[in-house]
Amino acid sequence: xxxxxxxxxxxxxxxxxxxxxxxxxxxxxxxxxxxxxxxxxxxxxxxxxxxxxxxxxxxxxxxxxxxxxxxxxxxxxxxxxxxxxxxxxxxxxxxxxxxxxxxxxxxxxxxxxxxxxxxxxxxxxxxxxxxxxxxxxxxxxxxxxxxxxxxxxxxxxxxxxxxxxxxxxxxxxxxxxxxxxxxxxxxxxxxxxxxxxxxxxxxxxxxxxxxxxxxxxxxxxxxxxxxxxxxxxxxxxxxxxxxxxxxxxxxxxxxxxxxxxxxxxxxxxxxxxxxxxxxxxxxxxxxxxxxxxxxxxxxxxxxxxxxxxxxxxxxxxxxxxxxxxxxxxxxxxxxxxxxxxxxxxxxxxxxxxxxxxxxxxxxxxxxxxxxxxxxxxxxxxxxxxxxxxxxxxxxxxxxxxxxxxxxxxxxxxxxx
Amino acid sequence: xxxxxxxxxxxxxxxxxxxxxxxxxxxxxxxxxxxxxxxxxxxxxxxxxxxxxxxxxxxxxxxxxxxxxxxxxxxxxxxxxxxxxxxxxxxxxxxxxxxxxxxxxxxxxxxxxxxxxxxxxxxxxxxxxxxxxxxxxxxxxxxxxxxxxxxxxxxxxxxxxxxxxxxxxxxxxxxxxxxxxxxxxxxxxxxxxxxxxxxxxxxxxxxxxxxxxxxxxxxxxxxxxxxxxxxxxxxxxxxxxxxxx
Ligand SMILES: Nc1ncnc2c1ncn2[C@@H]1O[C@H](COP(=O)(O)OP(=O)(O)O)[C@@H](O)[C@H]1O
Ligand SMILES: [Mg+2]
Numbered sequence: 131x132x133x134x135x136x137x138x139x140x141x142x143x144x145x146x147x148x149x150x151x152x153x154x155x156x157x158x159x160x161x162x163x164x165x166x167x168x169x170x171x172x173x174x175x176x177x178x179x180x181x182x183x184x185x186x187x188x189x190x191x192x193x194x195x196x197x198x199x200x201x202x203x204x205x206x207x208x209x210x211x212x213x214x215x216x217x218x219x220x221x222x223x224x225x226x227x228x229x230x231x232x233x234x235x236x237x238x239x240x241x242x243x244x245x246x247x248x249x250x251x252x253x254x255x256x257x258x259x260x261x262x263x264x265x266x267x268x269x270x271x272x273x274x275x276x277x278x279x280x281x282x283x284x285x286x287x288x289x290x291x292x293x294x295x296x297x298x299x300x301x302x303x304x305x306x307x308x309x310x311x312x313x314x315x316x317x318x319x320x321x322x323x324x325x326x327x328x329x330x331x332x333x334x335x336x337x338x339x340x341x342x343x344x345x346x347x348x349x350x351x352x353x354x355x356x357x358x359x360x361x362x363x364x365x366x367x368x369x370x371x372x373x374x375x376x377x378x379x380x381x382x383x384x385x386x387x388x389x390x391x392x393x394x395x396x397x398x399x400x401x402x403x404x405x406x407x408x409x410x411x412x413x414x415x416x417x418x419x420x421x422x423x424x425x426x427x428x429x430x431x432x433x434x435x436x437x438x439x440x441x442x443x444x445x446x447x448x449x450x451x452x453x454x455x456x457x458x459x460x461x462x463x464x465x466x467x468x469x470x471x472x473x474x475x476x477x478x479x480x481x482x483x484x485x486x487x488x489x490x491x492x493x494x495x496x497x498x499x500x501x502x503x504x505x506x507x508x509x510x511x512x513x514x515x516x517x518x519x520x521x522x523x524x525x526x527x528x529x530x531x532x533x534x535x536x537x538x539x540x541x542x543x544x545x546x
Numbered sequence: 547x548x549x550x551x552x553x554x555x556x557x558x559x560x561x562x563x564x565x566x567x568x569x570x571x572x573x574x575x576x577x578x579x580x581x582x583x584x585x586x587x588x589x590x591x592x593x594x595x596x597x598x599x600x601x602x603x604x605x606x607x608x609x610x611x612x613x614x615x616x617x618x619x620x621x622x623x624x625x626x627x628x629x630x631x632x633x634x635x636x637x638x639x640x641x642x643x644x645x646x647x648x649x650x651x652x653x654x655x656x657x658x659x660x661x662x663x664x665x666x667x668x669x670x671x672x673x674x675x676x677x678x679x680x681x682x683x684x685x686x687x688x689x690x691x692x693x694x695x696x697x698x699x700x701x702x703x704x705x706x707x708x709x710x711x712x713x714x715x716x717x718x719x720x721x722x723x724x725x726x727x728x729x730x731x732x733x734x735x736x737x738x739x740x741x742x743x744x745x746x747x748x749x750x751x752x753x754x755x756x757x758x759x760x761x762x763x764x765x766x767x768x769x770x771x772x773x774x775x776x777x778x779x780x781x782x783x784x785x786x787x788x789x790x791x
Contacts (some may be wrong), residue, residue, distance in 0.1 A: 495637045499678075502597055503651055503698055504625035513650060517641025517677070 131236040135187050138232075141243050145258035148249035155437070156379025156408045159350050160218040160511050161256055164291035164322050170209040176202060179211075182315040183284055190311020190342040192282045200275040201225045201267075204282045208262035222273040223306065224266075226366025226406040228295045231266035241297050245328040245356035245385070253352040256370065257293040257324045264294030264326065267308065271301040271332075278307035278338075283323070285314050285349070290321040297328050300335035300363070308337070312351075313344040320348040327355040331363035333388065340368040345375035347403055359419065361388030368396045369409070372537055374434075377406040381439060384413045386420040390450075397426040400537060401465060410439025410470075415481065423532030427519050430465035431541035438467065444481030445472045454485035459492060461541055492518070511542045548613050550566060550575045550702060550739055551596070556607035558595050565591035565602070567764035573739065578728065578753060579595070580772040581743045583761030584784045589743045590634055592761065593704040596741075597631045598624045630700025632691035636774070638679045644690055645674040651697045664696050668723060684711015685720075685776045692723040703740045709748045721752025728753075747776040760784065 152158050159541060176194040179187065183206065184194060196202055200219040204212040210227045232238050265281045285292050300306050312323060323345075331337045337357070345351055357365050365384055384393035395411035413422035424440045441456040452502045458467040473487040492514050500510035515538045549572045558566035565588045573579055581589050595602040596609060598621045609617045611783065616624055619739065665671055668689040679687055688708055695703060708720050728738045742749060749771060758772030762784065 327605055488688070493637065496639045496642075498621055499633075499637050499639065499644075500647075501621035502599070502625055502631055503647070503694055504622065504630075505650055506622055507620075513642055513646065514639060517639065517646075520641050 131369065132233045133238045133242065134344075136227060137239045139543045141248050141258055144249045148221075148255040149252055149259070151249070151255065152250045153251040153352070153379065155381065157343070157377050157406060158323060158351070159352070159377070161252065161291060161322070164289050166287060166289035166321075167212070168207045168209070168287050168290070170206050170211055173211050173451045175264050176204060176212060179204075179206075180286075180315065183274055183286060186315045186344065187282045187311060190282060190344050191309050191340070192280050196280075198277045199280045200277045201279045202281070203227075203265040203267070203279070204285050205263060205265075205294065206286050207292060210263050219275045222275045223269040223272070223279070225279060226266050227263040228266045228297050229261070229263050229298065232281075238297075240329060241299065241328060242295070243328075245330070245358050246326055246354050250354060251400045253324050254354050256291065257295060257326045257354070260291070260293050261295050262293045264296040266297045267306070268299040269301060269304040269306040272303040273301075274305040278309045278340075280309045280311075282311045282313070283325070284312075285319055285321055285323060285365045286316060288316070288320050290319075291324065292321070292467070293324045295326040295328075298330070298337065298339075300329075300331045300337045302332045303334045305334070305336040306338070308339045310339070310341045311344070312341070314346050314349060317346045318348060319346065322350040322352065324350075325355075327353065327366070327382075329355075331358040331365050333356065333360050334362040335360070335455075336364050338366045340369070343369075343371045343375070343378070344373045347374050348376055350376050351378040351380070353382070353478060355380065355382035357393065359386050359388065359391040359393060362390045363388060366394045367411070370398045371407065371409070372398075372400045374403040374405045375407065377408075379408040381410045381412055384408040384411070384422065386413065386415050386417050386422065389417040390419050392419050392421040394422070395424045395426075396520075397424075397438075399428045399436060399438070400519070401428065401430040401432070401436045402537070402541065403432045403434065405434040407434065408437040408439070410437070410441065412441040412443065413452055414443045414445060415450040415452055415478070416445045416493040418446050418450070419431045420446060420450045422452035424452075424454045424456070426433060426456045428467055429461055429515065429519070430458065430467045431461040433462070433464040435466045436468070438469045440471045440485065440498070441474065442472070442483045442485070443476065444478035444483055445476045446478050446481065449480040449482075450478065451482045453483075454487070456485070456487040456520070458489040459515070460489065508539060509544070512538045515542060549573060550577070550612060552610040554608045554610075556595065556609065557593060557605045558602050559605055560591065560602055565764055566595065568607070569764070569766055571759075571766055573741070575740055575755070577756045578740045578742065580750070580755045580758040580775075581741060581761055581766075582747070582758060582775055582779060587761040588764040589761045590706055591742060591764075592766075593631060593706060593743065596704060597621060625698070625700070628701035629704065630695050630698045630702070631704040632688070632695055632706060632708060634710065634715055636679050636687055636691060638677065640677040640680055642678050643675050644670065644678055644693070647694060648697055651694065656681075661697065664693055668693050668719065685713060686714045688712055688720055689716075689723065692727060693721065695727055696723075698743055701738055703738065705740060705742045707743050709744065709746055717748050718752065721749055724749070724753055747779075752777060757789055
């Protein structure tokens with residue numbers, strides 16, 4: 131049974147009211163510029179993508195042969211071109227577009243626009259009023275598919291507004307890994323990606339989520355993400371941005387609702403060219419004995435601007451523990467980093483919140499140490515910088531590691 | 547035959563402090579030289595200057611290594627000419643693991659078997675995936691330094707206080723590692739050379755040293771048999787060295 135029309139129209143009414151509401155952070159974007167709509171047909175396998183699309187997808191960690199993946203979801207511009215659940219995992223999880231899920235399940239009312247406020251700003255409003263799919267992944271109770279689900283949201287044309295709404299449900303006692311790549315196949319594409327993500331981790335569930343963003347100079351990105359974690363559940367988020375972007379602004383929220391719930395954010399950001407990057411993470415500790423950790427590593431090169439935000443908000447009556455670790459390196463005298471950690475205790479008497487934030491160069495002493503072992507200065511800087519970024523993420527192929535090294539070698543010179 | 551290392555009238559400062567004051571020093575290929583001396587005398591400064599750390603500013607004098615003037619060469623160039631150092635207190639490099647470091651340093655896999663045996667002998671198997679020196683104990687640092695040098699294989703090894711922070715049981719381990727590094731455990735290996743700084747002299751029980759020097763106030767004084775020097779220091783401290791200049 132589909133979701134009720136009544137609920138959908140309530141969502142619409144709220145969205146309409148927020149249509150012109152500016153976001154709290156980031157430059158305001160004129161959405162009327164992005165009205166192009168392109169329908170694309172299905173493909174038989176990921177190998178059926180265009181050469182450009184394939185290359186772009188691979189660079190975000192997508193495995194075209196779907197090896198070591200439990201399933202795949204692929205969207206090009208506004209169309210769902212591929213969805214597949216690996217046979218071996220049938221009965222463990224389901225993958226479809228969110229549009230299909232809304233047609234299929236009336237209980238989607240409990241998830242759709244239930245975590246992210248639809249009237250938060252003009253971007254959430256646009257995503258609600260002009261939704262162009264997005265993935266729905268649900269792993270059934272106590273199921274633990276061995277390999278991750280991969281999803282790729284790709285923009286191939288100019289003036290597209292890709293308005294995806296992603297919903298992940300990890301049922302009780304289940305575990306899921308997801309790798310998402312968001313990318314462009316045309317490096318000069320102008321447009322916007324609006325990604326609404328609502329993830330629900332039920333009692334004792336685990337969600338391990340990795341997102342790689344590969345954008346370009348003319349592209350804007352406004353993700354809006356909430357993760358609700360129930361009792362004993364845990365959420366781990368890895369986010370990687372290593373390519374230029376015109377502007378990106380996101381402040382995902384992990385809402386630790388149940389007792390013993392935990393969340394960890396790992397954020398790796400490399401600012402290139404004149405990218406405007408405003409990224410953070412917010413952890414709300416409401417359940418007793420909840421735990422949060424937020425680690426951000428940022429490098430600002432060229433003329434980039436990076437805001438690295440982190441909020442820890444304690445609301446629990448019981449104990450909770452959360453730490454924020456936010457470090458940055460500025461590689462160019464035209465680049466800027468703003469590290470903005472914030473700790474808030476709302477009457478949480480037993481909450482222990484802490485943070486360390488720092489901005490500073492690579493230690494000369496470390497570079498010299500490596501040089502004395504016969505490693506060139508460039509290699510030493512590259513190795514230490516890679517180590518600083520700490521891209522130790524499972525299921526991320528080696529070439530990403532190589533790619534980042536090349537980027538570092540090209541940009542670190544200025545800092546030497 | 548020319549000398550392996552020749553230091554002429556070396557004046558060095560760190561910050562605004564004069565740490566070496568006109569050092570003359572030379573050694574032959576295959577020699578092992580010991581440096582003794584009180585804290586703050588300039589021992590570490592001497593070998594760090596030989597290695598080429600830019601913080602140690604050479605104000606006057608020359609350093610010749612294997613006949614080549616290396617005074618103006620950087621760390622990387624000197625490492626490739628055959629100099630290597632085991633730090634007294636190496637810096638911590640978070641995010642770069644010992645395993646990674648060894649991988650980068652070893653350019654071919656030919657010696658892999660040997661490497662594994664070195665790792666095991668030095669009890670470092672459990673440290674390979676930790677950041678360099680991150681939370682390492684004093685002894686672990688020294689062992690990790692020696693392991694890295696075994697991969698680097700410098701012709702002249704500069705070892706700064708290999709026994710400091712190492713507990714008694716592990717001293718033998720460190721001593722054997724140094725011998726193996728210097729090829730003294732095998733008859734056939736070409737003899738490598740070393741300058742070893744020692745505070746306690748324990749290391750003399752393991753390494754067959756040729757010459758000893760005492761460093762006092764930025765100068766090398768009292769050249770002699772290292773064992774004689776050690777027993778002299780044990781009896782009278784460094785008091786008489788000042789007169790010896
Ligand atoms: N980075 C530094 N800044 C200022 N003074 C230093 C620095 N490093 C060493 N020194 C000083 O230089 C002198 C020689 O130090 P060092 O060579 O380390 O002595 P040793 O190894 O014989 O104990 C000491 O007085 C020490 O305090
Ligand atoms: Mg010293």
